[in-house]
Amino acid sequence: MKILAGSVTCPQGFLAQGVYAGIKKDDKNDLAIIYSEYPCHAAGVFTTNVVRAACVDFDCRQLQDGKARAIVVNSGNANACTGEQGWEDAMTMAALTAECLGLQPQDVLVASTGVIGVNMPMDKVQSGIIAAANTLSEAGDANAALAIMTTDLINKEIAVEIEIGGQAVRIGAMAKGSGMIHPNMATMLGFITTDAAISSKCLQIMLNAAVNKSFNMISVDGDTSTNDMVLILANGRAGNHIIDDPDSKDALAFYQALENIAVGLAKMIARDGEGANHLIEVQVNNAADEKTARMIARSITSSSLTKAAVFGLDANWGRILAAAGYSGASFDPGRVDIYLGAEMVARDGMGLVFDEEQARRELEKETVVITVDLKAGEYSATAWGCDLSYEYVRINAAYRS
């Protein structure tokens, strides 16, 4: 697998652009379009929150035919809790984008992120759509990646190339997310493009699986948003024999690249958790089943006490074990070993005399690796999170204002 620079315009036949439409109060990019020059198979995964933004419902309907060619996305306003007007605004965004690009409205997917409960400033959105559509280019992906950010500190872009049946196939992606990230994808948007030829049914199966291993395994603060979605467009320009059997060798090769892309973005999001200083990677090994491993890994990355302890460089393994304990999974705490990096800090559920200096050095690392060995089976899972800092509170105390 070759890592490439760039993101959604790396695969053949994709263009993008991001502009400042005036939806955000500051003068940062806030509207983007991702466009395929050719028809695409498409799939999406959406928030599990009962409260769903208009664009979420809209896209679910749009994807019923498994096809799409463009994505219009804005930051600064979530178009959530906006009732009938919100639904109309989402439809208008799709219609305007289609008109500018010479597409049918049913070819356009819509995404929004930002403040909840405020109607979209549609005049600004309209100008933004026109400006972005008129300047689409292969080099526009960087502007687009900036336009989907809210409290993100860094733009999140990734692309890879693999070979499928002798053809070079590319997958590119961008994402936003830094607060409210939780198992089950909270306030995160992910847009993936590929020039692979793949059926929409196969695409949906693989996107579900990849999201499960990546975006659903990150946590910043336990809040799940109204707007989360991951969308994928596949335009088939790579010329590989179409992937239609999810169990085929080609499908596996594609899936591995897709999971890689998704995990890469998920880690960027977790690391960029509001106010975070560390990426926390929790590896749960030797569980009796996969569900147990996942529940425990996610519970530890979600524990405010564990996150605050990492912020404070405090090797407080008791909080790690306690978070495993209330995960809802059943396991024998008397068999659990815990490691901070390479340093074993608990054995069989009890404390060890360990090297405090070494443990502190592990906690000082950019990526803090916590390993929990359940010694009960052969399943494992990995989850990612970040530490909890003063800065998180500051950012979230006055977001709306």
Place this chain on the structure above:
Amino acid sequence: MKILAGSVTCPQGFLAQGVYAGIKKDDKNDLAIIYSEYPCHAAGVFTTNVVRAACVDFDCRQLQDGKARAIVVNSGNANACTGEQGWEDAMTMAALTAECLGLQPQDVLVASTGVIGVNMPMDKVQSGIIAAANTLSEAGDANAALAIMTTDLINKEIAVEIEIGGQAVRIGAMAKGSGMIHPNMATMLGFITTDAAISSKCLQIMLNAAVNKSFNMISVDGDTSTNDMVLILANGRAGNHIIDDPDSKDALAFYQALENIAVGLAKMIARDGEGANHLIEVQVNNAADEKTARMIARSITSSSLTKAAVFGLDANWGRILAAAGYSGASFDPGRVDIYLGAEMVARDGMGLVFDEEQARRELEKETVVITVDLKAGEYSATAWGCDLSYEYVRINAAYRS
């Protein structure tokens, strides 16, 4: 119902004392004994964490006969994740206390709170038990309430008197808890005494119900501890006809007082959340069933984003609705009304033009009341939490050190 000063020694026949045994690093009280001069019926409710401190397992065994006469409790060390040694230390604490008080070891319940994974300093514990047992008194309750505190800023004591069958019956209680408080009682200890005559079966039923309405409805940060418990001792000295039927009029009168005690303590704990400036009371009304009301109320009090918004005096009702949405309960977001105090801020799931100044004044109050009206049925629930501040992070970044 008459509110009395004092706590666990208000009911007839109870003595208490708290001392400094040297378990904590500072010189604050860290060991307490609560003692009844007469045999008691007893009941307990314990943590749901899979990882359970030695004292939790120990007390469950002790309570199998529904009887106890004394509680020994220490702060500064949780005696959790301490394996076989932890179990022996809990047994030794009970045996030492029994010896000092002329009781049998099976009459003594043990509770601990503090750091996880460190063996108990049993020499200090022993001296503390002797010192406390030798100075038990009716006036010792205040010292005892101080001895169970960890990061608590204030001691939590409460007592009431009611009349049952013409007899004055008293219930007194103390609690600790300020961090890790979550639905299902995290790092909280509650000790309740009463001179009511009541069977242990009835006592257990009523304690379960009262805990469900109180301690299980508070949340500080979503972490559930290894050591939580609420214990109740009833010595029958009030002379009322013994309460044995949980559906009787006497039982109802007793239950109402008990719930009042439990809710009072729960609110004190939520208000004393680490670093908190506000008590947040979330009232969910007109739900289709009680479970829905409870899930939504607890989800909102647990939302980091809602908590940070209250800290920042930001009337961000979208976060409240989003937290309801990911609670796991099913409801129609398009029917939800939200109030901050008396100010309606959302109607039918959408924002209103509301008085921002008035909303801010509601958020400045010591107790911030959030009301969510689901307009779907006739069930309601109340949960309590606190805001999330810089101070929470500071306290938890370096607790162990």
